Amino acid sequence: MNLISNCISFAAQFPVLYYMFPLTAAISLVYSASRFEDPQAILKKSFRLFMQIMVFMLGVLLLLYLLSANI
Amino acid sequence: MATKNTVTSSTNDDELLDLKKNWLAAVLTWLIPGAGQIYQGRTFKGVLFGICILGMFFCGVQMGEGRPVYCYYESETGDRNRLVMRHRNYGYISQFLVGLPSIPALIQSKRFDSPANTYDLDRPIKKPFEGVVRAGVNGQQQEVVGLIELKMEPGPSGPELTGKLSGTLQASGESVELELIQSNGGEYGYPSLGRKIAADPQRLVSLEIAKVVQGPEGLGRDIMGTIPRPFHNWYQVPLQDSELQDMNARLGKRWELAMVFTWIAGLLNILAIWDAYEGPAYGLRPLIASAGGEGESSGNSQASQPSGPNTEKQIAEPVTTASTPNRPEKPSSS
Numbered sequence: 001m002n003l004i005s006n007c008i009s010f011a012a013q014f015p016v017l018y019y020m021f022p023l024t025a026a027i028s029l030v031y032s033a034s035r036f037e038d039p040q041a042i043l044k045k046s047f048r049l050f051m052q053i054m055v056f057m058l059g060v061l062l063l064l065y066l067l068s069a070n071i
Numbered sequence: 072m073a074t075k076n077t078v079t080s081s082t083n084d085d086e087l088l089d090l091k092k093n094w095l096a097a098v099l100t101w102l103i104p105g106a107g108q109i110y111q112g113r114t115f116k117g118v119l120f121g122i123c124i125l126g127m128f129f130c131g132v133q134m135g136e137g138r139p140v141y142c143y144y145e146s147e148t149g150d151r152n153r154l155v156m157r158h159r160n161y162g163y164i165s166q167f168l169v170g171l172p173s174i175p176a177l178i179q180s181k182r183f184d185s186p187a188n189t190y191d192l193d194r195p196i197k198k199p200f201e202g203v204v205r206a207g208v209n210g211q212q213q214e215v216v217g218l219i220e221l222k223m224e225p226g227p228s229g230p231e232l233t234g235k236l237s238g239t240l241q242a243s244g245e246s247v248e249l250e251l252i253q254s255n256g257g258e259y260g261y262p263s264l265g266r267k268i269a270a271d272p273q274r275l276v277s278l279e280i281a282k283v284v285q286g287p288e289g290l291g292r293d294i295m296g297t298i299p300r301p302f303h304n305w306y307q308v309p310l311q312d313s314e315l316q317d318m319n320a321r322l323g324k325r326w327e328l329a330m331v332f333t334w335i336a337g338l339l340n341i342l343a344i345w346d347a348y349e350g351p352a353y354g355l356r357p358l359i360a361s362a363g364g365e366g367e368s369s370g371n372s373q374a375s376q377p378s379g380p381n382t383e384k385q386i387a388e389p390v391t392t393a394s395t396p397n398r399p400e401k402p403s404s405s
Binding site: 012016019022023026027029030031033034035036037039042 | 088123126346350
């Protein structure tokens, strides 16, 4: 229990944005697992979905950065 | 007639994946994410759902210091009227989908509203105390930690709280022993003792000093601090406005994120429940095999037809081809 608490406390030091990685990974895994039965297909598809979401988020981040930049 | 829900395996055409009693599996998955899949023998998916959904839920609970799951919160309008307004926490609808881990919130809301949830003590207690000794409203404060004994004793206007504090002054290191009596509460506006059941792991204690048995003269007029509240008396208990404001002030975005984690965990469990009931969306062909081995439709006549060459190909290549007509078309992107 202390180990879990220490891990959470350690994770609490990270910026809020970093939480999107485990969040996206869990969403990708559960979504893919509800689509396919084969473990390999689940892992393959979830990795692909994870990357798609990350690229999309990065795109949005870039767009917001450009919009907020005084060019 | 007893029936069994089965689907053909995506990896082996001859192997049938037994969904067993799919309604039971769905209920089990709602109660404990992944339990239904494990009951169906789909251990990998069961463990995956369990780790992802429960992990996300409890991560959110831990981030929110155990308090993001609650049915409603209370706010008071005005100090004079003390009209308590109850506000529903609509996020709980989503949290409820996680099943058993969110059920305590329902029980705790009943306990919170019960007449037994008073500002009194059921029995004498002895707990660690952390707080301050105060010389008055604006007077000097000295931090004190120690052990406090509290009990209810008959007084002129009913039972009154009394106690004894044995502790140490943090600044000077001096030992103190104080006899305590119930304060009127009017001067500071606090009750002598916090509610028995509330959403804070710490229970408020505010008592007047009746006698300084040991310690410096003129130590103070009263003590104010907290004692630990038992886990079952604060976990998933409805929040009060002050507690909610405290969480927002202290945790900020992390409080919001904690609730988002628990909400998403609940929403993801819908997919897991569906998977337990219907099987995976793609690559498999649902069948209901009767006890006598005769194929029957599971609400779709297409499902009971024997597998033709095309169907076999579809089953053999579940990831890259479209599924049978009773299944949604596989997205072209995948």
